Amino acid sequence: xxxxxxxxxxxxxxxxxxxxxxxxxxxxxxxxxxxxxxxxxxxxxxxxxxxxxxxxxxxxxxxxxxxxxxxxxxxxxxxxxxxxxxxxxxxxxxxxxxxxxxxxxxxxxxxxxxxxxxxxxxxxxxxxxxxxxxxxxxxxxxxxxxxxxxxxxxxxxxxxxxxxxxxxxxxxxxxxxxxxxxxxxxxxxxxxxxxxxxxxxxxxxxxxxxxxxxxxxxxxxxxxxxxxxxxxxxxxxxxxxxxxxxxxxxxxxxxxxxxxxxxxxxxxxxxxxxxxxxxxxxxxxxxxxxxxxxxxxxxxxxxxxxxxxxxxxxxxxxxxxxxxxxxxxxxxxxxxxxxxxxxxxxxxxxxxxxxxxxxxxxxxxxxxxxxxxxxxxxxxxxxxxxxxxxxxxxxxxxxxxxxxxxxxxxxxxxxxxxxxxxxxxxxxxxxxxxxxxxxxxxxxxxxxxxxxxxxxxxxxxxxxxxxxxxxxxxxxxxxxxxxx
Amino acid sequence: xxxxxxxxxxxxxxxxxxxxxxxxxxxxxxxxxxxxxxxxxxxxxxxxxxxxxxxxxxxxxxxxxxxxxxxxxxxxxxxxxxxxxxxxxxxxxxx
Numbered sequence: 092x093x094x095x096x097x098x099x100x101x102x103x104x105x106x107x108x109x110x111x112x113x114x115x116x117x118x119x120x121x122x123x124x125x126x127x128x129x130x131x132x133x134x135x136x137x138x139x140x141x142x143x144x145x146x147x148x149x150x151x152x153x154x155x156x157x158x159x160x161x162x163x164x165x166x167x168x169x170x171x172x173x174x175x176x177x178x179x180x181x182x183x184x185x186x187x188x189x190x191x192x193x194x195x196x197x198x199x200x201x202x203x204x205x206x207x208x209x210x211x212x213x214x215x216x217x218x219x220x221x222x223x224x225x226x227x228x229x230x231x232x233x234x235x236x237x238x239x240x241x242x243x244x245x246x247x248x249x250x251x252x253x254x255x256x257x258x259x260x261x262x263x264x265x266x267x268x269x270x271x272x273x274x275x276x277x278x279x280x281x282x283x284x285x286x287x288x289x290x291x292x293x294x295x296x297x298x299x300x301x302x303x304x305x306x307x308x309x310x311x312x313x314x315x316x317x318x319x320x321x322x323x324x325x326x327x328x329x330x331x332x333x334x335x336x337x338x339x340x341x342x343x344x345x346x347x348x349x350x351x352x353x354x355x356x357x358x359x360x361x362x363x364x365x366x367x368x369x370x371x372x373x374x375x376x377x378x379x380x381x382x383x384x385x386x387x388x389x390x391x392x393x394x395x396x397x398x399x400x401x402x403x404x405x406x407x408x409x410x411x412x413x414x415x416x417x418x419x420x421x422x423x424x425x426x427x428x429x430x431x432x433x434x435x436x437x438x439x440x441x442x443x444x445x446x447x448x449x450x451x452x453x454x455x456x457x458x459x460x461x462x463x464x465x466x467x468x469x470x471x472x473x474x475x476x477x478x479x480x481x482x483x484x485x486x487x488x489x490x491x492x493x494x495x496x497x498x499x500x501x502x503x504x505x506x507x508x509x510x511x512x513x514x515x516x517x518x519x520x521x522x523x524x525x526x527x528x529x530x531x532x533x534x535x536x537x538x539x540x541x542x543x544x545x546x547x548x549x550x551x552x553x554x555x556x557x558x559x560x561x562x563x564x565x566x567x568x569x570x571x572x573x574x575x
Numbered sequence: 576x577x578x579x580x581x582x583x584x585x586x587x588x589x590x591x592x593x594x595x596x597x598x599x600x601x602x603x604x605x606x607x608x609x610x611x612x613x614x615x616x617x618x619x620x621x622x623x624x625x626x627x628x629x630x631x632x633x634x635x636x637x638x639x640x641x642x643x644x645x646x647x648x649x650x651x652x653x654x655x656x657x658x659x660x661x662x663x664x665x666x667x668x669x670x
Contacts, residue, residue, distance in 0.1 A: 188653075188654060190651055190653065283631075284631070297628065297629060323638070326636055327629075327633075329633070330636075389619070392615075392619055395612050395613045395616050396613075396616060398609055398612060399613050399616065406590060410590075410591075414656060415655070415656070415663050415665055416655050416663060417651075417655060419656075420656035420657070425666065426666050426667075426668075427666050427668055428591070429666070430665060430666055431591040432591050432592060433593050435590075435591055435593070436592050436593030436595075439592070441598070444587075444592055444594070444602075445605055445606065445609075447590045447592060448583070448586045448590055448592070448602065448606060449609050451586050451589050452578075452586050452606070452610065455586070455589060461617060462613060462616070465616050465617060465619070465621060466613070466616055467626035467627050467628060468621035468624040468625070468626050468627070469616050469619050469621060469624075471621075471625060471626065472619065472621070472624060474627060506605050506608070506609065507608050507609070507612060510612075521630075522630060523631065524630075547631070
């Protein structure tokens with residue numbers, strides 16, 4: 092049952108081929124059997140999962156079920172889950188049992204999905220390899236010597252190894268799309284404001300966005316339909332109707348105008364990845380898409396802009412962790428300053444401290460204008476590049492990452508090299524646009540991701556474009572041999 | 576632009592972070608690299624560009640000024656490191 096799509100699972104549950112209890116048990120057994128090799132879960136909520144499964148079976152029996160009822164899901168440990176540890180991959184929150192559910196969690200629970208547990212992640216979502224987690228690195232199911240990407244590395248590894256049929260992720264600079272690419276999955280970062288951020292522990296509030304990590308666009312459409320929507324508890328949530336993402340999956344893409352930004356195909360792109368992306372473009376040509384070269388002339392500014400804006404927002408957001416109201420507190424503080432400094436010094440890991448300090452620096456007196464204000468302006472330039480591009484094309488395509496999954500420890504001690512892993516994904520967050528990464532081949536037996544970027548609120552179109560490719564390719568159906 | 580030991584200690588203090596003395600040299604190096612990376616933003620011509628704080632030109636939504644939260648103090652204090660009589664305890668601030 093672990094190789095079935097969400098639609099197939101929903102069908103089988105209704106046909107009585109197996110119950111949600113049996114399905115949930117099967118996934119819990121797989122987690123027990125395999126997760127020792129991967130470390131994709133921080134917490135497995137076996138008891139709650141079985142109770143939720145029984146509840147779902149009842150709903151299915153009563154004919155009171157939605158599409159996701161009874162289907163297991165893994166929640167990224169950045170989403171607050173009532174009564175369940177919500178660590179955000181940090182020692183700081185190792186003892187934090189959330190008193191409430193994030194809106195996204197609540198919506199998914201209300202839809203009847205069964206939470207299997209909380210997935211591992213880079214600490215506070217700061218990383219591109221899942222190596223900054225307090226709970227240890229996650230391994231890539233395609234090769235356990237390689238990273239799964241990050242920060243939603245646990246979510247991607249779990250879905251790739253069939254330890255969950257679907258998972259939630261969050262994406263601040265590529266944290267859904269990059270691990271999806273590196274693990275051979277479909278991962279979507281929706282338009283900023285599409286999915287509620289309430290109860291999603293904040294890293295960089297103007298960039299963070301939750302989204303689905305699944306095996307196919309068809310599955311992603313079903314999960315996104317539940318995650319998306321207005322939430323009055325999130326002041327940046329957008330009050331716009333949620334379209335039926337599944338309904339438009341099969342629409343023709345004949346005549347689709349696709350832009351290929353020349354900046355995404357230049358220096359730094361691995362030859363093998365470039366070939367796989369070119370082959371995917373050829374497939375799209377056969378499906379009737381028209382391609383033209385475009386330019387996003389300010390692309391070179393996206394990584395530096397991001398590494399001002401994101402740390403600045405992170406230093407502000409993470410000031411809430413003070414050892415007073417929740418989270419880690421140091422032993423025997425001698426005064427209030429000592430309490431703050433040692434609780435934070437002990438609770439945060441190295442990369443988080445680094446970003447807090449960068450953020451503090453660029454916001455500090457004398458530097459604010461030169462760094463933060465200037466970055467807000469260059470952010471505008473980057474956003475305007477996309478605005479101009481979308482006047483001419485429907486979607487933009489390119490590689491999701493410059494290379495396939497790298498080795499564990501390869502970039503761990505070189506922050507700048509790590510930051511460049513997100514070179515093609517970051518600009519999308521700065522502009523607030525939606526984008527999806529889909530499997531587009533393999534290089535040295537490791538998956539390659541194709542990124543498709545759309546205009547604001549074009550999620551349905553992106554999933555349609557992704558789905559059409561998945562109807563004529565089977566990259567998304569491959570399973571890592573060790574986890575078949 | 577290179578940062579030095581003093582910069583790291585100043586920033587760590589502003590951010591209320593205790594940094595182990597042995598890790599200061601590492602931070603000097605990595606923060607200098609990052610600041611050097613972001614300094615190139617200064618070369619971009621932004622003379623007529625308005626700063627962008629939000630992906631859309633959206634404004635913050637307003638709501639009626641009425642109480643919407645219920646009292647959940649006990650629930651929230653259950654996860655606090657130290658409380659007494661409904662208060663959060665911290666080391667003595669005023670002598």
